[in-house]
Amino acid sequence: MTIYKELRKRILILDGGMGTEIMNADLEYDGNNDALPLTDPDFIIGIHKAYINAGADIISTCSFGANAVTQKAYGLQDEVRKLNLAAAIAARCAADNCSDHKVWVMGSMGPTSKSVTAAEMKKDQSETITFEALKQDYITQAIALTDGGVDGFLVETVTDLRNAEAALQAIREVLSKRGFDLPIMVSATLAGDGGCLVSGSTIQEFVNMAQRYDPLSIGLNCCSGATGIVPYVREISSMTKHAVSVYPSAGPPTAFGYNERPSYIAGIMAEMANERLINIAGGCCGTTPEYISEIADALDGFAPRKYYNKYSPINRIRSFLTRFFPEKPEVTDNNGKL
Numbered sequence: 001m002t003i004y005k006e007l008r009k010r011i012l013i014l015d016g017g018m019g020t021e022i023m024n025a026d027l028e029y030d031g032n033n034d035a036l037p038l039t040d041p042d043f044i045i046g047i048h049k050a051y052i053n054a055g056a057d058i059i060s061t062c063s064f065g066a067n068a069v070t071q072k073a074y075g076l077q078d079e080v081r082k083l084n085l086a087a088a089i090a091a092r093c094a095a096d097n098c099s100d101h102k103v104w105v106m107g108s109m110g111p112t113s114k115s116v117t118a119a120e121m122k123k124d125q126s127e128t129i130t131f132e133a134l135k136q137d138y139i140t141q142a143i144a145l146t147d148g149g150v151d152g153f154l155v156e157t158v159t160d161l162r163n164a165e166a167a168l169q170a171i172r173e174v175l176s177k178r179g180f181d182l183p184i185m186v187s188a189t190l191a192g193d194g195g196c197l198v199s200g201s202t203i204q205e206f207v208n209m210a211q212r213y214d215p216l217s218i219g220l221n222c223c224s225g226a227t228g229i230v231p232y233v234r235e236i237s238s239m240t241k242h243a244v245s246v247y248p249s250a251g252p253p254t255a256f257g258y259n260e261r262p263s264y265i266a267g268i269m270a271e272m273a274n275e276r277l278i279n280i281a282g283g284c285c286g287t288t289p290e291y292i293s294e295i296a297d298a299l300d301g302f303a304p305r306k307y308y309n310k311y312s313p314i315n316r317i318r319s320f321l322t323r324f325f326p327e328k329p330e331v332t333d334n335n336g337k338l
Contacts, residue, residue: 014282055296088148
């Protein structure tokens with residue numbers, strides 16, 4: 001069973017907030033979530049299992065900030081390989097011990113606190129990160145996640161297109177050298193209600209960038225919650241031939257927590273599923289196994305959005321023919337194209 005084939009049958013369920021479950025456990029630690037798979041693997045495996053039991057078909061590794069840039073703040077920049085190996089192994093353990101349904105493990109790669117765009121445009125004189133340096137950091141992360149046994153990658157919470165390109169190029173280079181392919185999910189977050197990324201890029205620019213790397217899916221996550229996200233998901237669905245993912249936070253964080261309840265988010269997911277806009281759905285900050293369970297129940301029985309499957313027999317033939325007879329790629333309508 002491949003994830004490409006399964007996506008043609010139904011909407012797949014992604015897990016929820018890893019950080020949320022860590023914070024809810026009230027641990028005494030230094031705040032470095034990405035070190036926990038190494039220091040307390042059973043705890044992280046337990047979180048993965050909770051999401052799987054809630055109905056998740058896809059789980060993401062606890063490695064969102066397991067890169068040299070982020071880990072420098074904790075003095076662990078030289079331990080990045082160990083952190084990512086531990087994260088992949090923990091998720092793999094939880095997935096492989098699920099007996100009632102197939103679970104895919106995606107290696108999470110976050111944006112870091114740096115901005116290549118700001119550095120290249122001289123917007124911030126203190127920003128000195130270079131594209132090549134960041135790509136090398138991501139290569140180290142991608143190698144370790146691959147060695148740990150992930151089924152694919154999740155380049156998530158994209159705020160800067162140049163940072164995302166560094167991650168995507170790193171993954172493609174690693175896979176090319178290994179001689180095999182793994183699916184890549186790409187997900188951006190929007191700043192406020194303006195429909196733009198933090199760096200100022202538009203949704204169209206994000207989709208155009210992501211499509212160059214032939215991902216499994218393109219979508220949105222976090223975005224201050226599910227309220228208002230539907231028009232932007234609709235926009236992405238109209239722009240891409242790839243699968244579409246959405247996993248919002250449980251609303252903007254407040255002094256009293258998150259204010260979008262599981263049933264509310266599940267209802268919005270059902271609304272998008274009814275329009276045939278999505279292929280993958282889950283949760284981000286503030287969401288828990290309870291949210292994922294409600295989303296899974298709400299989407300059960302909905303047909304997935306049709307999308308381009310590069311591994312289908314007809315598309316394998318098309319791919320072969322376009323090597324000799326190049327054609328201009330199509331932009332599909334809301335229902336996608338097989």
